[in-house]
Amino acid sequence: MDENNNQQTSSLYQFIDVLPQYTTINTVYQEILRNRALNFDEQCQITDFHNWLKNRENFEKAVLNFILSTDKKKQFPIVSMLRKLINNNIEIYKSNHTFLDEIDTLAVSSKRPNFLNYQIDNQQSQTNAQWVELKEIRNSLESASWNGEESKIERLTKEEERISTLYEIEQEKLSALYKQKAESDTTASKYVNNIFKKICESGIFNLAILDNYFPNETNKSDSKYSNFQMNEGKYFDMEIISKIHKECNGAQFESLTEIELYSILNLLPANTQLIIKNREKTRMCYLVSILYDYLKLENKTEWRTLILKSIGIKEDFYNSKYKEPVSETPSRESKDFAQSISKIFV
Incomplete structure (x- = not known):
């Protein structure tokens, strides 16, 4: 167990340090798959890795520091290599997620030597x-x-x-x-939690951050996950998505990951659909209206049309219902919801 990694969870690190960490973890993944078993030392390694890297703000700061401190000509091969390592990690998980997600990590910890x-x-x-x-x-x-x-x-x-x-x-x-x-x-x-899926999700978020700061290199990338790129100034950043997810996930719509919500609201390819929960369609109309007002784009009407279609709300229903949570006589639930959502965009 690497306790130093746990202590570094909230601290900054050098961008260049991420490459050998991903290399090591990908090797650990291959060993787990080869042996068809996870031992406690491997569980500690991947958990420490996740705790070290999961803070997206720290990763973004490391990227910014790398851009400011590294010659531009040297940036491309380093970023390209990291992108490849992250994609490899995601691909390993995607191809073996059934096996990896079903590993009883609590038992691995309990039965450790x-x-x-x-x-x-x-x-x-x-x-x-x-x-x-x-x-x-x-x-x-x-x-x-x-x-x-x-x-x-x-x-x-x-x-x-x-x-x-x-x-x-x-x-x-x-x-x-x-x-x-x-x-x-x-x-x-x-070290009792199974975090293979979380590592994959962190990797996809980190790819999105790389795509944001290295857009030219993104165009050259053949990564199947590059569709998580968000064009500069278009739609919603991850900070907004995370706040909406925290407020609405499992409440207004069936549970989704932040990544899935990010893809859906940014009209990106997604492996799932947003399913509105019973009696929440009116509040979802209000959420769409707030998101629509937040956009500063010429084609934001097109976004609204597409997002309403994707979540199964007809435009005439939307037009008749979206103001209800801020009407003169809203229900207590709608009033509280409107206040909570409004705070996100203050």
């Missing part, structure tokens, strides 16, 4: 043996006291003190081992 278990068992035996000896001495001392054997009482009392001290030492050793095990279990608890 732990030498402390052997040490505890061994120490427990020594402590128990010392307790048996102490118990025998105390029984003998009690018998001698009943019989008034003064010389024997004196000898057994000293022996009891000696054995009692040894027993306390063994108890302290056992307690220390149990404390170490508790700390080990606490650390291991950070």
